[in-house]
Amino acid sequence: MKLSFIGAGNLAWHLAMAFENAGNFICEVYSRDEKNARRLISMLYDARLNPDLNFAESESELFVLAIPDDAIEEVTAQLVLPENALVVHTSGSKSLESLRQLMDIYSDVPVRTGVFYPLQTFSKGINPLPFETIPLCIEASDKSTEKLLIALGQELSQIVYLVNSHERKVLHIAAVFACNFTNYLFGIAKDLTDSENLEFDLLKPLIEETVQKALDARHPAEVQTGPARRGDVTTLSLHRAYLSDKPELLHLYRMLSEGIQTRR
């Protein structure tokens, strides 16, 4: 399949190469940041730079919006597509309907719409991630587009799911708790060890083992450990006393400990 990328950030970087590795062909890349676009093009087979958002003459069938959520409206307002093109966004939060409506407003020709959401975090420069094990969440405006996106997804990954916009939103919220907030807690732990000139590295084996146990369990709650889980009031109050001059951390410690104790 021939396709074009709008956006050349972290996601586009990995996704475009995965598409080409699976035998597809990237015709054009557009990015607000031309340097980013050129860098991505240098990694691709024979893609060319599209200097603006006019793709009227493109041979591509699929146009991938790999841009921040809040840039989607601005971009679609300027986007010119060939008739009957398929345009997909790659966002965890945006509904298919919102893209549908934008295209209805802004496109002069009829287009098909869909969602192609890889449930993973991407950093440029880091080695290409093995796409086979990355879950792809697919949604489309009609059955034949759905079939096409599923087939395309299956070229890249073993884990392709039809996920509607509501389900995708809930997956994204769950991911915020399991990943974004978790990363924030790791940062707090790093701050605490730094503040006493202790090595954060000392905690790494424990973190790795904890995560592995949680992912292997039927439910993470079954492998919950720690003073709150044990109802160890002596340790809980010792910890609260230490945090008493850090009100935000103290509040967080209380809330999360109470959550664990309520769950017991």
Added chain:
Amino acid sequence: MKLSFIGAGNLAWHLAMAFENAGNFICEVYSRDEKNARRLISMLYDARLNPDLNFAESESELFVLAIPDDAIEEVTAQLVLPENALVVHTSGSKSLESLRQLMDIYSDVPVRTGVFYPLQTFSKGINPLPFETIPLCIEASDKSTEKLLIALGQELSQIVYLVNSHERKVLHIAAVFACNFTNYLFGIAKDLTDSENLEFDLLKPLIEETVQKALDARHPAEVQTGPARRGDVTTLSLHRAYLSDKPELLHLYRMLSEGIQTRR
């Protein structure tokens, strides 16, 4: 070295075997739960069951308290040790001084005290963990005991640190944030996906990648992602609206998002 275990729970299970694998010899095991003690003994070279806490005739030099924090006082009150024995606890929270004081009160003979704290989470039955990579935190009442515990630790692990009681407490608090609370967040993510009949497994590759990035970064804050980090107010309010009928989760979502935004 000859040693005895007081306690036959998850930690004792792994630690006793690690000691014997390093060429030491476990003489006796005591546990309130005799079945646990017998099960551990069956895994050891030639240990015998001690039916009570009288170790006056023991040949052991080292006595390892592998028991819950809140059992330490009750156990030390009944513990009878040979003169000049070395008794260590394995707790993240208890100070060395508190053990020292208990032994001063309850022991009829002079004993040495120390701490031998493996910074890891242990489950019985699961394959023995590779102790070489588990950080051991050592503290002792005198220099010669310290040297002895360090040497013993180095037989088990490549990562042996002298950590005083205050530092150990802070490490433990950091571990509560990085591990216990993190596990709780994984549980919330699992509840959210369950509530919509979505597969929690879909999140696992993302969780694994997020954790690996956080541990590889100079500071986890440097690899923070998500709507709060981006200042994506549309997505944040979409998520809060979804959580509006779950007040505890909503409160947690707000607090953690604000923490991330403040940090930016």
